[in-house]
Amino acid sequence: MIKLFYLALSNIVKRWSRPIRDWKPALNRFTIQFNERMPRQY
Template sequence: VYQAANKQVAEDALLDLEEKWGKQYPVVIASWQNNWEKLSEYFKYDQGIRKIIYTTAAAAANAVEGYHRQVRKVTKTKGVFPSDMALLKLIYLASKNISKKWVQPMQNWGQILQQLAIHFEGRVPLGLW
């Protein structure tokens, strides 16, 4: 629903969601429908801004799980570690690689920042970026 191209496509996806899961999760679907005007507000923004909103919320909710998944990806291919220290070193190196992603700039950040400055005129200090 959130990754739809526009609000109309998202509304269609919400109807599909209700059709598929409505009987199993009626409270969840009702919550979406009752709060749709608030939930769909972000469709007024361009795709770049919507991606920031969507991925920031997901990243905040899943930061620990994401880190764990990345470490597990590195360690699951190894059958046995010769020592605990070998495992710790591998996790340390994986952590260093994972942390590089935390500081990488957002793709197309300059363009997104300009869009934010238009939507929130006077509230985005462009000189700081």
């Protein structure tokens, strides 16, 4: 399931043209839940 989510997002990002709205709260949540998988550059 997570792999499908990742693949769907990677396809969407290729066509993304607008800035991501409300990204910071989502990124914080992903960092809490998937800390070992998140890149350290954020």
